Amino acid sequence: MTPHSQFALLRSRRFLPFFVTQLLGAFNDNIFKQSLILVILFKLTVNADRDFLINLCALLFILPFFLFSALGGQFGEKFAKDRLIRAIKFAEIVIMLAGAAGVLFNNLPLMLAVLFAMGTQSALFGPVKYSILPQHLEEHELVGGNALVEMGTFLAILAGTICAGIMMAGSAYANWVASAVVVVAVLGFIASCKIPRAAAALPELPLDWNIFRQSWRTLKMGLGQRPAVSRSMVGNSWFWFLGAVYLTQIPAYSKEWLHGDESVVTLILTVFSIGIALGSMLCERMSGHKVEIGLVPFGSIGLTLFGLLLWWHSGGFPQDVQPHDWLGVLSYGQAWWILGSVMGIGLFGGFYIVPLYALIQSRTAAHERSRVIAANNILNALFMVVSAIVSILFLSVAELSIPQLFLVISLMNIAVSSYIFKVVPEFSMRFLIWLLGHSLYRVEHKGLDAIPEEGAAVLVCNHVSFVDALLIGGAVRRPIRFVMYYKIYRLPVLNFIFRTAGTVPIAGRNEDPLVYDAAFKKIAEYLRDGELVCIFPEGKLTADGEIDTFRAGVERILAENPVPVVPMALQGLWGSFFSRAPGKRLFRRIWSRVGLVAGAPVAPEMARCELLQVQVTALRGERR
Incomplete structure (x- = not known):
């Protein structure tokens, strides 16, 4: 079988409409979410604590993944995935119309309700998003397809965050944001109409509407899979734990340790996202167009190494009377070491996460795939919540600095990865084989x-x-x-x-x-x-x-x-x-x-x- 670049998938109807659909969805989520955060910080006059409202936004978006991922997993097994995606994308139009009204009328409760609805829509879409790939792609295309999805998702998150900042900087921000979220939702629905048929894997599956009971059953099903799959879910969720810590601390790190303004936050987020995208793209070439879990230990080593380098190069950054802008930060050699470390974390994160997603998809039975991915999403959400608690404990209770927090989670990565590779020695075995062949x-x-x-x-x-x-x-x-x-x-x-x-x-x-x-x-x-x-x-x-x-x-x-x-x-x-x-x-x-x-x-x-x-x-x- 002649190997092709993963970019060839972008010319295929089997992949392109789905890719555009999920990319526009991630882009739209982050336009609205970031706009809401900026509205709370700079536009609204509110009596409530703004920090509390920002954390409430994070909770409202992540809570549906606990509540509705299991339901999304059932939907993904029972119904044809192409029709299900179109229904979810149509719901996005309705949700974003309500969101546009909330932005235009500065109605904070409505905007918070829309944010929760967005999280619900994403929770229902997640299991279908990853379980449809093995139906439309050949096995040798699975790594490339996942790499493109990961690249597109992170670049869409970055683009949505930046676009929200640009629109919110103007006086007519409400009109721009309201128009943008509705237009993007409509474009996403149009793209979804081109997704080829993907038949239901288990149409006779009875639906259990008790979300708590079904969430528990779904999580047990996922963690009860063969060790390679269940520990891949743990490794996947651990990556989101690390990512949540880094992404959450970047604004404060930019301000307190680089003495920078908002543009420095955008610079670091851009470098991190480019690293993830580059690692995802290189993953297919380095894996030889197959699911190569030997890259997972390689990615884990890089995550620890560059996390330690980020800690090592932090501190003592030159301070000026005014905060540095992004060009001012780049004028110092130390900043290049820091940005290189951030790029390395993103790059090796791509090597780490793409094979794990591909393994979960390829080694799960077709009639259980959507529910296993739903279990993975529940576990991801749990680990992200735990990451916030761990960060609070280390920063507020133990009074560590942000670079010291980066040091701690880099060392924790060694322990977690060692556990996974001990339970599933296939990871280490494939790494040695991959190392020999390269x-x-x-x-x-x-x-x-x-x-x-x-x-x-x-x-x-x-x-x-x-x-x-x-x-x-x-x-x-x-x-x-x-x-x-x-x-x-x-x-x-x-x-x-x-x-x-x-x-x-x-x-x-x-x-x-x-x-x-x-x-x-x-x-x-x-x-x-x-x-x-x-x-x-x-x-x-x-x-x-x-x-x-x-x-x-x-x-x-x-x-x-x-x-x-x-x-x-x-x-x-x-x-x-x-x-x-x-x-x-x-x-x-x-x-x-x-x-x-x-x-x-x-x-x-x-x-x-x-x-x-x-x-x-x-x-x-x-x-x-």
Whole structure:
């Protein structure tokens, strides 16, 4: 399958109308929300505490995610998603008409009620937003689609915030804001009318209108998924915990630590949003157009590192009589270190969050996907509320400074990530595989679309180095169960990867009959479950770079489990550090180019050792 840039999706009706719909929705939410905050701060004469009203706004927008996400998850399973999105977007027009009236008449209670209604609409839209992607996109497009959604969402948030500030600066702000929110809502509805049909996953699902009972059931369903999915939800929510802390503290940090005005807040928000967008875009290229959860530990490391750098470079910023504007801040070298740290947090946040969303979507059953995403949204909201409580405790009770708060949450990130990666070692295993494939080797792929997208198959390949399984596992989109010589299986460090990946250790029949028999039983079990099994029929690493005689183990496997056989060949690995080539040197072969080539599947009745050896040799060619 030829990889394409994720931007090609923007030319597809399967994706573009949905992308525009969700982008305009995020843009509109933030125009209204930011305008309301600025109205409270600068335009309205009110007797209530303005700080209380600002926090009330935050509560009113996030509360519906607790109350109605479960209902949105049920709707997403029971009804066709395209029709549901259009209904939600039509409701946005009605809500924004009320919001426009509130702005025009300076009616604060009405504007607060509209803000709650906006949060309700977003809570209902969230489960559909992420569950519709796997219905319209191919598996190899899922990471790119999520990357575009994340990029569009954060840029829309930024654009909405900036546009609200520009409109509120004028004397005719009410007319501008009222017109803008209604026009954008109408445009969002028009875009939603172009979304292709997305059938209901579980139309017979009975609706439970008890929002508290159903919220609890939905959360239990989400956290009761397989560990990779449930801990991905925790990791996803932890990202929103971190993001909420950073975004909430940026205004005060800009004022108190950079001695800046409002333009400095906008500058930092812009840099952070660009970082998220850039990380999301790079994620697809770095993941090889597949769901690569190995990027999650990479993103986590970056979040901690740049959080520590932000703390380190804060403090002692030059102060002037007047607050600095954004150009004044940029005239100091220290500001570039701070902005670089903010950019790094956003960039690695993109590496962290996109694979988690893609994993949740790809590994959840279609008839449960909307409700699992609803559970994720409930958990996100909970973590965001906890982030506010933690910030208050550290800043007000423990009397830490804002940079010290950044230090604490960066260290907390180490603890949370360590827990997730310990419970689901697949994250760490895939990270090591990804690291190997992007440091010592550059792996070129050819013909891998011959490997079936689903169902059982046996892959046979030549055996050149100790890391053959890692390179193949990192290149093939589907999980693979490898069969390898038990002494290689037991190698330190690599054993962790092999064990986590479900590798099958095997010994010679005369060497250890128990290991030998157990291996074939496990292989049969994997194939009955419809998985891919990869074997190295030579039974050992090559000692001279040439392909040795294929042993009869593959024929025994096929006699018991007649499945297709895909011949493959590794090219260019002989002489690398992990091969048995004499005189090899590690640094001479750093980032060396190797190839993985697959041929057409062979029917099980035709798959004899001699034929497979001839085909693997032909695929490898002269490049040992």
